[in-house]
Amino acid sequence: MKNLKILLIGQPNVGKSSLLNALVGPRVIVSNYPGTTVEVIQAEKIFDDTKVNFKDTPGIYSISDRSEEEKVTENVLFEEKLDGVIVIADATSLERSLYMTLQILEARIPTVLVLNFVEDAKKRGIEIDYKRLERILHIPVILINPLTKKGINELINTILKIERISRGDFVVKYDDHIEKAVNKISTQIKGSLPKRFVALRILEEDKDFYKYLKSEKIIRDSKEDLKEHPKVAEDISITRYGTASFIAEKVTRIIPLKKEKGKIQEIIDNALLHKIWGPLTTGLSFLVIFGTLLYLGNFTQKILMNLTESLLSSLGIAKYSLITMILAQGLTGLAAGVSVALPYVFLFYLFLNLLEDVGLLSRFIVNTEKFFKKIGLPGNSFIPLILGLGCTAPAVRATRILPSKKEQFHAASLFAFVPCSSRIAIIIGIVGFYGGIKLALFVFATSLIAGLIWALGIKRLIHINNEPLLLELPPYRKPLIKNVLVKSWIRMKDFVFIVIPLLVLGGIAIGILDILELTNIIVKPFSPITTWLKLPVVTIIPLVFGFLQKDLTGAMLLSVLGSKISLALTPLQIYTFGVASTIGIPCIIALGILIKEFGYKKALLLTGASIAYGLLFAGLSWRIFSTFYH
Amino acid sequence: MFKESDILKVVKEDILRILSERRRKVPLKLIKAEIGVSHPFISKGVKDLRKENLVCIGGDLISLTKDGEDKAKDILRKHLVLENYFKRTINETEAEAHKKAHILEHYISEEVVKNIKKISTFKEKEISLRELDLHKESLIIDITIPDNELFERVVSMGIFPGEKIRLTNKIPGGIIVKIKNKKFALDKGIAKEIKVLKYEKS
Numbered sequence: 087m088k089n090l091k092i093l094l095i096g097q098p099n100v101g102k103s104s105l106l107n108a109l110v111g112p113r114v115i116v117s118n119y120p121g122t123t124v125e126v127i128q129a130e131k132i133f134d135d136t137k138v139n140f141k142d143t144p145g146i147y148s149i150s151d152r153s154e155e156e157k158v159t160e161n162v163l164f165e166e167k168l169d170g171v172i173v174i175a176d177a178t179s180l181e182r183s184l185y186m187t188l189q190i191l192e193a194r195i196p197t198v199l200v201l202n203f204v205e206d207a208k209k210r211g212i213e214i215d216y217k218r219l220e221r222i223l224h225i226p227v228i229l230i231n232p233l234t235k236k237g238i239n240e241l242i243n244t245i246l247k248i249e250r251i252s253r254g255d256f257v258v259k260y261d262d263h264i265e266k267a268v269n270k271i272s273t274q275i276k277g278s279l280p281k282r283f284v285a286l287r288i289l290e291e292d293k294d295f296y297k298y299l300k301s302e303k304i305i306r307d308s309k310e311d312l313k314e315h316p317k318v319a320e321d322i323s324i325t326r327y328g329t330a331s332f333i334a335e336k337v338t339r340i341i342p343l344k345k346e347k348g349k350i351q352e353i354i355d356n357a358l359l360h361k362i363w364g365p366l367t368t369g370l371s372f373l374v375i376f377g378t379l380l381y382l383g384n385f386t387q388k389i390l391m392n393l394t395e396s397l398l399s400s401l402g403i404a405k406y407s408l409i410t411m412i413l414a415q416g417l418t419g420l421a422a423g424v425s426v427a428l429p430y431v432f433l434f435y436l437f438l439n440l441l442e443d444v445g446l447l448s449r450f451i452v453n454t455e456k457f458f459k460k461i462g463l464p465g466n467s468f469i470p471l472i473l474g475l476g477c478t479a480p481a482v483r484a485t486r487i488l489p490s491k492k493e494q495f496h497a498a499s500l501f502a503f504v505p506c507s508s509r510i511a512i513i514i515g516i517v518g519f520y521g522g523i524k525l526a527l528f529v530f531a532t533s534l535i536a537g538l539i540w541a542l543g544i545k546r547l548i549h550i551n552n553e554p555l556l557l558e559l560p561p562y563r564k565p566l567i568k569n570v571l572v573k574s575w576i577r578m579k580d581f582v583f584i585v586i587p588l589l590v591l592g593g594i595a596i597g598i599l600d601i602l603e604l605t606n607i608i609v610k611p612f613s614p615i616t617t618w619l620k621l622p623v624v625t626i627i628p629l630v631f632g633f634l635q636k637d638l639t640g641a642m643l644l645s646v647l648g649s650k651i652s653l654a655l656t657p658l659q660i661y662t663f664g665v666a667s668t669i670g671i672p673c674i675i676a677l678g679i680l681i682k683e684f685g686y687k688k689a690l691l692l693t694g695a696s697i698a699y700g701l702l703f704a705g706l707s708w709r710i711f712s713t714f715y716h
Numbered sequence: 717m718f719k720e721s722d723i724l725k726v727v728k729e730d731i732l733r734i735l736s737e738r739r740r741k742v743p744l745k746l747i748k749a750e751i752g753v754s755h756p757f758i759s760k761g762v763k764d765l766r767k768e769n770l771v772c773i774g775g776d777l778i779s780l781t782k783d784g785e786d787k788a789k790d791i792l793r794k795h796l797v798l799e800n801y802f803k804r805t806i807n808e809t810e811a812e813a814h815k816k817a818h819i820l821e822h823y824i825s826e827e828v829v830k831n832i833k834k835i836s837t838f839k840e841k842e843i844s845l846r847e848l849d850l851h852k853e854s855l856i857i858d859i860t861i862p863d864n865e866l867f868e869r870v871v872s873m874g875i876f877p878g879e880k881i882r883l884t885n886k887i888p889g890g891i892i893v894k895i896k897n898k899k900f901a902l903d904k905g906i907a908k909e910i911k912v913l914k915y916e917k918s
Binding site for chain 1: 774
């Protein structure tokens with residue numbers, strides 16, 4: 087059987103995932119590109135006697151090395167022996183897609199150009215003579231519509247014969263100076279990559295390509311030659327875009343429309359990007375989404391837990407044997423995993439992908455940008471942070487959407503202060519129930535203040551250079567429900583595989599400790615904490631073991647103090663307990679994901695530091711408030 | 717009445733000056749938009765300049781040759797000398813002096829210039845995108861972002877000299893613009909580095 091490796095490439099919002107879906111269906115694998123947190127989607131499908139392996143990297147505007155996504159795409163293009171590339175172009179702005187197409191042609195990789203949104207373009211009076219485009223670029227150009235599957239078969243047939251596509255017959259001609267420098271550098275390039283492409287990347291100051299040079303001396307030499315031409319990199323971009331725009335103009339016919347389109351779009355934008363209404367709508371939308379998730383989260387949790395319990399009791403196996411314990415904890419872990427994954431991963435991403443596909447997400451990001459910049463994070467940080475209100479573990483994973491490792495870690499550290507649903511349950515169920523709702527609100531406020539101090543501190547500490555806001559706001563569109571469902575399903579699958587084993591292991595660990603009656607022994611070294619917090623010594627058990635299963639913190643407190651908590655603890659102590667069990671990386675599951683994302687060292691450091699900070703804050707708040715009470 | 721050859725002379729010198737002021741390749745579209753004469757004149761002007769080996773053309777982009785650079789420098793120098801002369805001796809406002817200088821540098825009568833509407837008075841009309849009024853449409857004439865990677869990102873997104881741009885919303889910390897049918901949110905800092913023409917429909 088023949089094997090083909092094909093990369094899908096295109097700008098953000100160009101319909102890449104719907105095309106992949108139309109090509110192979112929902113059976114895809116999401117994985118990290120080695121050494122990065124950038125996700126690469128892969129899928130395989132057999133057509134006749136050929137196995138085609140599709141790869142889909144995040145949307146980018148050009149082959150460059152400014153962002154992690156671009157670096158990963160660059161790596162896939164040149165380090166993995168690809169058989170061809172499918173460039174997905176937006177027919178409503180052809181020149182932009184051609185920019186990247188020209189770069190890929192420079193790299194002499196067989197390319198198929200597919201045009202999406204052709205009907206959209208037509209509605210706007212844009213008609214593209216794709217046959218002429220084919221003749222100019224010497225590559226196949228196919229009109230597609232992933233919705234109606236138009237052009238999909240033609241695309242598959244073209245891919246199967248991809249080796250017959252000419253590579254790089256069309257060449258962008260740069261200035262004489264630059265061409266001279268390209269020729270000069272080309273003589274010093276080793277390896278099998280197309281020399282012209284590598285030379286251009288070097289002139290564009292992409293340091294990743296320096297490794298293909300026999301010696302880096304040539305860079306200085308060519309810079310010397312180009313003294314009269316100081317802005318080489320800019321000039322290359324300008325010429326390339328100019329060529330793209332020239333070609334686009336040649337093949338595009340614009341029919342003036344009588345009626346002006348997009349009035350409604352403008353009205354919505356004027357509201358959503360308004361100084362006051364914008365942030366307000368954004369905030370309200372978050373509230374609605376979060377409220378729905380919390381409600382559905384509790385709902386699924388209840389059903390699943392009851393189901394497991396009745397299942398376990400109906401099995402009626404003798405208590406306290408190791409096997410039943412493992413079975414019971416395993417089942418409970420599974421139920422807990424699903425009850426987290428269903429609302430906080432599947433539904434959350436369903437909402438998120440819906441917002442993204444409709445076009446609302448980018449407007450929300452614009453509205454949150456200014457606030458988040460103040461604490462050193464980009465505007466889209468609200469995505470993981472809102473998810474953090476549901477469950478910290480998938481939220482840590484969701485920090486991947488942030489541009490740099492530093493920003494990802496910074497956002498992840500904030501989950502110490504964004505209470506997840508289990509912590510919210512402690513604050514409302516224990517602090518609120520036994521100490522009054524005012525006290526519960528105080529805990530939330532304390533966590534918020536502690537978080538802001540922490541965020542500003544981290545911003546200073548790790549010197550984050552935030553990227554300036556530069557974001558395309560896609561037009562509002564009807565979402566492709568199937569596409570949204572598939573994307574959310576992929577997220578859930580990805581999460582379930584990691585988190586369920588962790589939950590089961592955590593449960594088993596608690597069970598074993600319980601059977602062997604090790605609880606008290608393990609807790610002992612931690613008892614100075616209760617002295618600092620001015621809490622009864624026994625409260626250390628829920629504080630420490632809460633880390634294994636946060637949901638059980640409340641139950642554990644009840645079991646060590648008895649049901650009359652308001653007698654055993656003063657309101658101030660209830661508050662302190664609430665703060666101490668809220669602030670900090672909450673549980674072993676979150677720690678597990680942190681390790682997976684950032685490595686042992688950083689994960690343990692963050693978890694330790696945040697818990698210590700939380701305890702410090704709780705103890706200090708106790709001391710401050712107690713002076714008022716006396 | 718003015719002669720066709722006079723207009724062509726003005727147009728040619730204007731093209732050279734625009735190219736020299738921008739110091740890099742300029743799309744034909746931009747030149748057409750900046751010099752308010754009918755397009756055949758500009759096409760003819762560009763063709764002539766190429767024949768005279770003063771400019772080279774690649775696709776839609778025009779740039780100066782070595783000879784062209786020298787010639788353009790001459791024009792600019794002349795322009796500055798005249799402008800200073802008017803400012804010093806006649807005590808005119810800068811804008812007016814500039815206009816007079818424009819007129820004289822082409823060695824043709826004032827009358828001719830009056831008849832050629834919207835003759836390029838380039839420099840004084842250049843503003844940063846940040847200063848553009850809300851809902852006003854303008855033309856991108858230059859991008860001066862110093863970081864070449866950010867420059868490339870901006871260009872590859874379709875924010876390119878010669879494109880029409882409209883400011884649709886102002887947001888805290890930035891602006892929203894529309895280019896063709898695409899909308900972008902831009903940081904204040906980036907907006908400052910995008911130079912646009914102060915559009916005045918005549």
